[in-house]
Amino acid sequence: MIPQHSWRLLMRQAPYQIVIPSLAGLVMLTASFLPWLDDPLHSLMLAWQVPIDLAWPIHLGNYGLLCLCCSLLAGWIVWRRWQQPQLHGREARICQGAGLFSLLPATLFALQYLYNDMEGVALLNRNERQAMLIRGHFGYGSSAQFFPIQLSSLDPLDLSSRVLLFCNQVGPGFFTSLVGALLFFIAARQFPRSTMQQRRSRWTPWIVSGMAMGFLLLLGRGPAALICNYEAQHLLSIGNYENALTWLDYAQNLNPSLAQLPSYQLERGQAWYYVYPNQPVLSSRAYLASFYRQQNDFLSAYQELREGLMATHNQVPDWFTDEVDLTLQNLSEQPHPLNGAANLRVPGEEPSITWLNAMLQADPNNVYAHYMLGRLYYDLHDYTTCDTQMNVVLALSANSDIQSSAYTYLGLSKIGEGKYVEAHDDMFKAQDLDPEFRNNTAREEISGLR
Structure with a gap:
């Protein structure tokens, strides 16, 4: 000391x-x-x-x-x-x-x-x-x-x-x-x-190098994998599919997590589809589905993905589930649910419910599907189902904005069921989760303006 x-x-x-x-x-x-x-x-x-x-x-x-x-x-x-x-x-x-x-x-x-x-x-x-x-x-x-x-x-x-x-x-x-x-x-x-000259070992440059x-x-493995993928993208653009598959293999060998990206699998599916047209695999089916989506033919895209789902025997990789979710999201949003006056939009929302339920079959933890089903069932005055779906949203998501909206419709559902005291508590929870005063739906209900 x-x-x-x-x-x-x-x-x-x-x-x-x-x-x-x-x-x-x-x-x-x-x-x-x-x-x-x-x-x-x-x-x-x-x-x-x-x-x-x-x-x-x-x-x-x-x-x-x-x-x-x-x-x-x-x-x-x-x-x-x-x-x-x-x-x-x-x-x-x-x-x-x-x-x-x-x-x-x-x-x-x-x-x-x-x-x-x-x-x-x-x-x-x-x-x-x-x-x-x-x-x-x-x-x-x-x-x-x-x-x-x-x-x-x-x-x-x-x-x-x-x-x-x-x-x-x-x-x-x-x-x-x-x-x-x-x-x-x-x-x-x-x-x-230090102003003193220190003698450097002749091994110093080798050690530093x-x-x-x-x-x-x-x-460097991650960047090198992406460089291989860029080369594969170039080969796909000029129609050299066999060599593209080789470079995609190089990319995946360098970084195996690339296989979790839907876009990477679509590239592999494109190359596989043209090299082996009579041997469909999940990636080639996903590529065909993405092609149909680009043409706004979402039904054909979903049909192609369904055949892939049946071939997996419930062993569905996450990237393929993402492709199914993306297609079903387009199908559920196509009727423009929750838009317009409440009494006019209900007939057009029933097809969305069908697609959202199909989404939950493929991905039970999809927060978007649970939230949308809760909102749609509230429009249909099925308050019990709305309550169930919004509670699942609260369990799956910790995002304060989403939780505030979920509590809002929990409260509105309880109002529809005549449970005013419980509805009051849910509305105040929604308000507490919205410190920036954006949730007008809950605040107007609390103030009696609705």
């Missing part, structure tokens, strides 16, 4: 050499307990809940653990400075190294959701699509996206869509970790740089 007068002198002469690294460590510790990902339908995911995915078959912990390591590194820097009042010329380089290490969580997170973890991107895309469809039927405004996304252009295989999705769903923990890294670089400027190559190999 250093004498008491020495650390007092240290705090008087160079307080920032202690304060700024300490602050950097505190910020990185805070980042480990903040949300890093905002799922469109579910709750915020803290850093400890997001596993690190580098497109390799092994996982290396989570982002909370990585931020905690950065915080411990800051504590070591402060302890080292405290124990050694006399500077040795290495403190600036140590802080710079800590700053680079603190950039690692944000860098890995961005690479994961832009290039590596396509299964996670597919889940975000699926939930974002459902959330956008539900918000479109609120009848009032909802919280705006940071970067507006068009529902028709939402394609997780497209880099621009992934960037927009990432920017909309990234949590405050990501930006807090960047602040922590910046503080480490600021701390490095508080220490004098080896570390750089290892870093590229560790993080």
Whole structure:
């Protein structure tokens, strides 16, 4: 331990050499307990809940653990400075190294959701699509996206869509970790740089090159897979389907999670359909269904997908379920349900109920289908079924906007059943979940304006 007068002198002469690294460590510790990902339908995911995915078959912990390591590194820097009042010329380089290490969580997170973890991107895309469809039927405004996304252009295989999705769903923990890294670089400027010439080993360039190559190999699988996929897209565009299949295989071997993307499977289905026209597989059926959807022939698209569902014997991959959901969403939205006066729109809503029930058979946890069925059954004055569907929505989704709307129609259903006290409680729950005063339906009911 250093004498008491020495650390007092240290705090008087160079307080920032202690304060700024300490602050950097505190910020990185805070980042480990903040949300890093905002799922469109579910709750915020803290850093400890997001596993690190580098497109390799092994996982290396989570982002909370990585931020905690950065915080411990800051504590070591402060302890080292405290124990050694006399500077040795290495403190600036140590802080710079800590700053680079603190950039690692944000860098890995961005690479994961832009290039590596396509299964996670597919889940975000699926939930974002459902959330956008539900918000479109609120009848009032909802919280705006940071970067507006068009529902028709939402394609997780497209880099621009992934960037927009990432920017909309990234949590405050990501930006807090960047602040922590910046503080480490600021701390490095508080220490004098060494003027002594240090002899470098002849192995130093080889060690640095080896570390750089290892870093590229560790993080390069995801981007390399997408490069192979771009080559396959080019070959598909010129009709070279056999070679396109080869490049698609290369892409999947580099990053197996690519197989979870519907767009990737449609590319594989297109190549397979032309190379092996008499040997239909799930991907080729999905490709034909997407072709029919482009022609607005949704019934033919669904028929093609139904044949694929029957061939799977209830072993349906998630990407194929997404294609079924997309087709049934188009069929259920085609009659424009919930639009127009309530007494005029009911006859046109019955076909939507049929397609929504078919969607639940393929995907029982589809929040959009449960929400829409609740709304449609409310229009049909089937308040018991509306109540059941809205309770399922509350169980499946933690999004406050969606929960506010669900509680609103739970309350309206109870009013229809004559349960006014319970309806009053549900309406106030809907109001509490709407701090920005957007849910006019609930507020007008509470105030007696409806």
